[in-house]
Amino acid sequence: KQSELKGFLGKETKTLDGDTVELFCNIGTPKDAKKAIECDGEGIGLFRSEFLFMDNNHMPTEDEQFAAYKEATEIMGGKPVIIRTLDIGGDKDIPYLNMKKEENPFLGYRAVRYCLGNKDSYMIQLRAIVRASAFGKVKIMIPLVTCVDELRAVKELVEEIKKDFDEQGIAYDKDIEVGCMIETPAASLIADILAKEADFFSIGTNDLTQYTMSVDRGNADVAYLYSTFQPSVLRSIKNIIECGRKAGIPVGMCGEAAADPMLIPLLISFGLTEFSVNPVLVLTARCVISKWSKEEADKLAEKVMALDNEKEIVALLKESAKE
Ligand code: PEP
Ligand code: MG
Numbered sequence: 001k002q003s004e005l006k007g008f009l010g011k012e013t014k015t016l017d018g019d020t021v022e023l024f025c026n027i028g029t030p031k032d033a034k035k036a037i038e039c040d041g042e043g044i045g046l047f048r049s050e051f052l053f054m055d056n057n058h059m060p061t062e063d064e065q066f067a068a069y070k071e072a073t074e075i076m077g078g079k080p081v082i083i084r085t086l087d088i089g090g091d092k093d094i095p096y097l098n099m100k101k102e103e104n105p106f107l108g109y110r111a112v113r114y115c116l117g118n119k120d121s122y123m124i125q126l127r128a129i130v131r132a133s134a135f136g137k138v139k140i141m142i143p144l145v146t147c148v149d150e151l152r153a154v155k156e157l158v159e160e161i162k163k164d165f166d167e168q169g170i171a172y173d174k175d176i177e178v179g180c181m182i183e184t185p186a187a188s189l190i191a192d193i194l195a196k197e198a199d200f201f202s203i204g205t206n207d208l209t210q211y212t213m214s215v216d217r218g219n220a221d222v223a224y225l226y227s228t229f230q231p232s233v234l235r236s237i238k239n240i241i242e243c244g245r246k247a248g249i250p251v252g253m254c255g256e257a258a259a260d261p262m263l264i265p266l267l268i269s270f271g272l273t274e275f276s277v278n279p280v281l282v283l284t285a286r287c288v289i290s291k292w293s294k295e296e297a298d299k300l301a302e303k304v305m306a307l308d309n310e311k312e313i314v315a316l317l318k319e320s321a322k323e
Helices: 004-006 030-039 052-053 062-076 111-116 119-135 148-167 185-189 193-194 205-213 220-225 231-245 264-270 278-288 293-304 308-321
Strands: 022-027 044-048 080-082 138-140 178-184 201-203 250-254 273-277
Touching: 004 220, 004 278, 022 030, 022 080, 022 111, 022 278, 030 062, 030 278, 044 062, 044 273, 062 080, 062 119, 062 138, 062 193, 111 119, 111 148, 111 193, 119 138, 119 148, 138 148, 148 178, 148 193, 178 193, 185 193, 185 231, 193 201, 193 231, 205 231, 231 250, 231 264, 231 293, 231 308, 264 278, 264 293, 264 308, 273 278, 293 308
Parallel strands: 022 044, 022 273, 044 080, 080 138, 138 178, 178 201, 201 250, 250 273
Antiparallel strands: none
């Protein structure tokens, strides 16, 4: 098994038909980028920037953030690095920010909502990311989008920064892309609208499953409902990918489910273009992807989408899985 996986080192990620997809990594620190390279990741699909803030006793300055983003970007040597702007609130607290206690933190002041409400600190982060774009292929990703106004607001801030950098002669990538995480039912339902203005999508199945199923992702009592294979979640994923494809933008997935051998054939059938996984799962995912043709994946997806409950869907995917 291990030797079979080694055979995929240094190879492109292709389906059985030879269609290429991108296989990226999820990371939390610049050092993890080294791991992504060692594990043969083709880029960074999710750099969870909150760890920079959580492993600190003060708000990281623009230069401190710039140094971290630049380090990760340089390690990746020109491969794409998708940096997600601060995703705090919910279950992630940062003591020095003195955030208010909330009754429903997962439905509260978190992620892009918090960032747009604290524009000065958000501008510091965005400036640091845009500066790092001079050193490789950096992209900006917005967490927990629920309406198009949030995307427009962030894009406006980025434009403001570009103008400022032009005036000051600060280097950056003029084509820097701004994309949305699609991880709320709201974003999924307006994926066609968002796709007109976003440069790319990345599906966050961890939160998408939590919010679609109305299940706290950390509550053991309702964990039996927390499944990406619920028909509601699968329909949502299918819709997001279709909307992205219709608009001609790339659609990735950076939730844990992207590496699930049972989900991979469905993602191939729906037309996902980028998988972002934990570095240690790169070769496994590449191996699974290589075993599916579009035609076979389509046949399975058709059967799966006709089923009405999670148990039967999981049973069918288990018996069809190729590992
Ligand atoms: C997700 O929600 O699927 C995701 C990738 O983000 P996080 O797990 O950091 O919330
Ligand atoms: Mg999330």
